Amino acid sequence: MCGIAGRILRGYGAVGNDLVELMDAQAHRGADSTGFAVYSKLCETGYKLRLMGFSRAHLDSDxxxxxxxxxxxxxxxxxxxxxxxxxxxxxAVRMLISEPADLVRWIDDADLIADRIEVQSLGKSLEIIKDVGDARAVADKHGVREMMGTHGLGHARLATESSVLPTASHPFWARPFPDVAIVHNGQITDYYSWRKRLQQQGYRFMTQNDSELIAVWVSDQMSKGLSREAALDKSIDAIDGVFTFMISDTQGIGFAKDRFAMKPLVTVEDGGELAAATEEQAVRRVVRDECHVINYDGPSLTRTWTVGPQRAAA
Amino acid sequence: MSEVVITVGDRSIRTINQEIQAAVADGHAVCVKETLSRHNLGIGLPAGARVRFEGSVGYYCGGLNSGATIEIGRDAGWGTGEAMASGHITVNGYSGMSVGASMLGGTIHVKGDCGPRCGVAMKGGDIIVEGKLGYQSGFMAHAGRIIALGGAGTSCADALWEGQVWVLGDIESLGVDTQVVEPEPEEAASVEQLLAGYGLDDSAHDWRKVISSQRLWYFESRDANAWLMI
Structure with missing residues (x-):
């Protein structure tokens, strides 16, 4: 019973604060860990990189x-x-890096020291912040409320089938695809068969978490030519389990929901703005007035929302 | 009956529910404002209570109702009226997943559509939906009636027990172990009498009554066709 959220603003603004509100309202859905994916101004050169180190004693050498x-x-x-x-x-470390000659080969090599330092997000715009604790604790510790941007995702985790660790928290970066992140509420029952197939294609997973797999699965489908919409549609029949997930990139946010309609998603969509969450009461944290609420309650649903043209002026 | 106004906002739900119960005990009707889709409002209200929620509510509103009359001004989240024993709940808009789950008696009247699994495992009472029933509505309903005036989605009445799903309009697909039967005239009259009480008696009714075909009740594991049905 995790909680997920998505937010698209009409323009560049305090998206971090909104995501914290959306997740604070859903803290009861899982306070093992909380995470945020924030899309801020695009880097003209290089990438924004967030990583986590696991031994403070070896910080300098690592x-x-x-x-x-x-x-x-x-x-x-x-x-x-x-x-x-x-x-x-x-x-936790944040930095800007120039572009490696071959991004995939570099992250493969960088992951050789992933037991000491793990890259948690990489992108022109994306930054993932995640840690153990509830929304307020993670937001206060990492300054999420102050983060500006156009859109983003949030997640409150009730750990079930993998560890309660900062690295097992959501959102997950779709390694090695820059700027792609996912949050997921549910359980994938054919996880190991898909993981094996994707590993055979060369993908690397940093956790035993099924959500990490979906991010890579969707990105892989898109790398083979499917549109985001088509990849989301395909996921409903291709992936087995109960799930509602939201996936994001620099262009916007999409979601997919399984055939059994077990995991909710509620949205308010108004003039290029999106507030989405597992529970309506969370959406009402950022949209206080009575408004038209869409309940994506049915089975086998997908939808995408794009960031508006105002983003270019941000 | 005088009316007490209670504002929800960001206040604790425990406090709000205590204030509602106190006002009801003092013989007042209650109007609850600024509900902000908060969860667990109006749980366990007693007989004679009259409570009106302006705006939308979250999960489990009116759950464990024991004879109260509850009105929800707009939409309702999951589990509205869950396990209610008696009384009446009106939802003026959409009602989310599992409205009337495990209810024992009373009536829930949804003026809009409802989400998946309306009346899941209900054990009595009636749910009237003026709009369309969501996916798998009536799932494993033990008793009671679900009455939909705007059709039904897929997997309607899946794995039903002795509950009944009455539908006007299209049923996108039936769930497993179900059958559509012609209702007896006195059964239809009972349903239409119930609807008349809500001013819903102005159309010619061509009911499709969905009940269990009872093949799963006496499941024989060596029956290959029964396995295929699941």
Missing amino acids: LDEFAHILRAHGADYLSEPVIDDSGDRHY
């Missing part, structure tokens, strides 16, 4: 090794890493 791998792929820091080491065991 970051040195990470930088060494990055430079071996023809890239470098574009800004000094900003380090938050206030966590009990782990630390």
Whole structure:
């Protein structure tokens, strides 16, 4: 019983604060961990990168090794890493990097030290912030309310089939596809068969979490030529289980819901603005007035929402 | 009966429900404003209570109702009237998944459409839906009637027990182990008498009554065709 949320603003604004409100209202759906995917201004060059380190005692040496791998792929820091080491065991790092010569090969190499440092998001616009604790705790610790942007996702996790760890939290980056993130409420029952098939194609998974798999599955379908809409439609029959997931990129947000209609999604859609959540009472945190609410309650549903043209002026 | 106004806003639901119960105990009708789709409003209200929620409510509104008359001004979330024993609930808009789940008696009147699994495992009472029934409505209903005036979605009345689903209009598909039968005249008269009480008696009714075909009641694991049906 996780809680998910999505938000698209009409323009560039305080999307971080809205996502925190959406998730705070759904904290009862799972306070094991909370996470946010925020799309802010596009980098003109390079990527925004968020990573998590697991040994503060080895922070300097592990970051040195990470930088060494990055430079071996023809890239470098574009800004000094900003380090938050206030966590009990782990630390978080944000940085800008130039573009590696081959992104897929670089992330493959960078993942060789994923037991010490794990890249959690990479994109021209995307930044994923996630940690153990409820929405307020994670937001306060990582300054999510202050994050500006155009759109984003949120997730409150009730852990079921994988660990309660910051790295097992949502959203998941669709490794190695820049700017693609997912949040998911449900359970994939053919997880291991799909994981094996995707691994045989060369994809790498950092957790045992089925949600991570869906992000890669959809991105893989799109890399083979399907539109986002077609990939979402295909997921309903191709993936077995009960699920409602939302997937995002720089263009907007899409969702898919399984054949059994077990996991809710409620939206308010108004003039290019979107507020979406598992529960209507969460949506009403950001849309206070009585409004037309859409309940995506039926089975086998998909929908996409795009960020409006005002984004270009942001 | 004088009316007490209670505002929800961001206040705790426990406090709101205590205020509603206190006003009802003092013999007042209650109007609840600024509901903001909050969950668990008006749970366990007693006989004689008259409570009106302006705007939309969240999950489980009117659950465990024991004889109260409850009106919801707009939409309702999941599980409206869950396990209610008696009384009456009106939803003026859409009602989300599992309205009337496990209800024992009383009546729920939804003026709009309803979500999936309306009346799931209900054990008595009536649910009137002026709009369309959602996916798999009537799922495993033990008793009672679901009466839809605007058709039904897919997998209608799936795995029904002794509940009945009455439908005017199209049924997109029937669930497993169901059959459509011609209602007896006195049964139809009973349904139409119920509807007349809600001013819903102005059309010629061509009912499709869905009941269980009872093949799953006495399931024989060696019956290959029964397995296929599931």
